[in-house]
Ligand SMILES: Nc1nc2c(c(=O)[nH]1)N[C@H]1C(S)=C(S)[C@@H](COP(=O)(O)OP(=O)(O)OC[C@H]3O[C@@H](n4cnc5c(=O)[nH]c(N)nc54)[C@H](O)[C@@H]3O)O[C@H]1N2
């Protein structure tokens with residue numbers, strides 16, 4: 090049997106760990122961290138080796154599946170792609186262009202084929218009803234980037250390898266392995282901060298795994314972070330400690346920002362946040378005293394009704410304390426494939442906000458899509474402009490978006506639903522046709538997204554570990570295949586059809602190569618030197634990847650030209666943010682006057698909703714438990730380990746309770762991505778440990794008033810001991 094060693098990037102999370110696979114014939118016999126990968130330096134987590142479980146999973150689909158009266162039936166690819174295009178076309182012919190909605194899930198950004206090909210299909214579909222996991226995730230960060238810097242993809246990352254004080258707000262990177270901060274081996278990187286005399290502070294309603302490692306942990310009341318951030322900026326102004334460094338000339342609206350934060354003293358923020366004023370002042374003092382410091386915030390402050398404000402304020406705090414675009418502060422990656430520079434060519438664009446609004450609740454469009462919290466009510470509409478067709482690519486919105494029960498009912502009313510996915514899961518079971526792409530070891534990869542969000546500039550290409558069988562297709566082939574047939578069905582010009590055909594034939598590598606040639610424009614000379622000679626053929630010769638060095642200052646050169654001819658600048662006080670402050674002030678007393686608040690909890694062996702079918706990851710004691718403070722439990726007459734009923738405005742679920750002292754009083758926590766008991770799925774391992782879905786409790790009507798993004802965190806709930814049957 091032929092034995093070989095294969096190196097590749099793990100695509101399961103944002104850390105981009107280098108993997109070293111030993112392969113004998115058709116079998117992977119071992120998976121280890123690749124010590125020569127310049128970013129991950131040998132690190133992996135338990136999910137890396139689980140790629141093999143995914144590869145070998147007997148439940149993973151390889152051939153197109155058509156739903157029939159007697160169950161799923163395998164069909165050929167030509168027939169399947171023809172059917173997909175014909176039926177989408179028929180729905181649009183009958184009900185109009187906007188009658189087909191689409192949802193793109195999280196793994197789509199971890200897959201080169203979907204990243205590069207899906208935007209074009211969406212453009213061709215031409216519907217304004219586009220949704221994605223962005224609006225249950227990083228949209229507020231993109232909104233802040235769009236309004237402040239002029240480009241939705243200019244997302245700063247913490248320069249963790251050189252900072253002296255890192256403040257982590259609403260993120261648990263020890264478990265999530267870092268997000269909008271690709272930083273494999275995060276534990277070591279955080280310990281290195283401490284070893285060089287620096288400190289780590291965590292601000293979180295739960296004493297998380299990351300908080301355990303930190304030098305300081307502050308409990309913060311869920312949903313109150315905007316108060317905290319405003320008061321932190323208040324202190325900077327009050328003490329006259331604003332330090333602008335090299336960006337002074339491009340910063341606009343300092344006066345309005347100063348006026349906006351004036352009313353928010355730490356003394357006032359103490360009430361809503363639950364953090365006393367001296368602790369807030371000390372936090373800011375320590376931050377300003379550190380030679381290099383960075384404030385980093387992630388989904389914990391992106392999932393409540395004021396998350397739009399938070400990421401604006403985080404950027405302002407780093408900017409005003411002189412920790413922006415400087416070593417050890419909040420910086421931008423300058424990747425070989427510059428997704429910012431290439432955004433237009435890829436059909437992604439620099440951003441847009443509020444060009445249209447959802448029909449039922451009037452939530453704003455962002456970057457061409459609507460908040461997914463409106464998906465169910467949009468599908469339910471029965472007016473002159475109904476949605477009757479639906480496409481999902483790499484997503485499981487029934488488990489991952491608010492009020493999943495309402496959504497799954499709405500999916501039943503469609504005329505045609507198409508899913509590009511390799512599992513029959515809680516969402517795709519509703520499809521009429523499932524087109525399964527190749528698995529993660531069967532396709533090539535170059536990370537155009539996460540190289541751009543990494544704490545160090547590197548570049549790496551992974552060829553497929555295994556060839557696909559004759560009867561399999563890659564995501565990019567499926568997506569381009571549908572698009573080309575859709576154009577054909579519409580009688581589009583031959584030129585347009587030929588362009589899609591050419592892209593399909595060329596494959597994603599050719600587009601990456603093109604990206605290397607055209608980018609990166611406007612960067613400093615040093616970076617250009619590092620990139621000289623970078624090409625697909627060089628990357629193919631360097632299986633561990635290429636190191637392009639630490640993050641480098643790149644501002645203001647990288648700021649894009651503004652609409653209407655305004656010069657590139659950084660807006661410290663965008664109008665929509667200032668306007669939203671009134672809503673925040675009006676909520677001051679709601680926060681301290683609540684019942685129990687439910688928050689989420691990511692787990693190391695889990696990955697949103699879709700890795701629960703790999704036996705090695707699913708084993709161990711059940712993880713879908715409600716964590717609660719023992720004092721809250723006592724008050725409510727709840728015993729450790731018993732089943733409890735958790736009730737919100739939209740539903741009730743039952744889960745076992747685990748007591749401890751790691752949660753703030755009044756806060757309970759449940760992981761997301763479970764609830765695999767729905768009938769009709771083909772997830773034999775996951776179904777055995779089904780758990781319950783937190784998103785049967787989260788409320789589609791509870792959104793951030795600014796961006797319309799789902800407010801998963803801090804959901805008001807009641808918890809009662811479960812009545813025995
Ligand atoms: N309550 C609550 N809800 C949450 C969150 C939370 O913290 N709390 N987190 C939110 C966040 S941050 C996110 S990103 C979303 C995720 O939400 P989704 O993206 O909707 O859900 P996933 O569980 O990632 O579903 C991934 C799907 O993609 C398929 N898939 C995997 N790889 C590929 C591939 O290469 N190609 C194709 N075509 N399909 C593939 C899988 O089989 C699975 O069906 O969930 C959100 N939901």
Ligand SMILES: Nc1nc2c(c(=O)[nH]1)N[C@H]1C(S)=C(S)[C@@H](COP(=O)(O)OP(=O)(O)OC[C@H]3O[C@@H](n4cnc5c(=O)[nH]c(N)nc54)[C@H](O)[C@@H]3O)O[C@H]1N2
Nearest residue numbers: 259260261265268311312387388389691692693695696697
């Ligand atoms: N193992 C594993 N890794 C993952 C994933 C996974 O499902 N499992 N998902 C991936 C995805 S899609 C993403 S987006 C990233 C997310 O990466 P992270 O942002 O690091 O995600 P979480 O671990 O959910 O951390 C959010 C933290 O916010 C806290 N929190 C909740 N509400 C509030 C609040 O109101 N204020 C504050 N300050 N904190 C709050 C929670 O207690 C939690 O500790 O992780 C990725 N990595």
Ligand code: SF4
Nearest residue numbers: 099102106134136137
């Ligand atoms: S940390 Fe993320 S990238 Fe690294 S092995 Fe685990 S899942 Fe893969």
Ligand SMILES: [Mo]
Nearest residue numbers: 195222226227
């Ligand atoms: Mo996410």
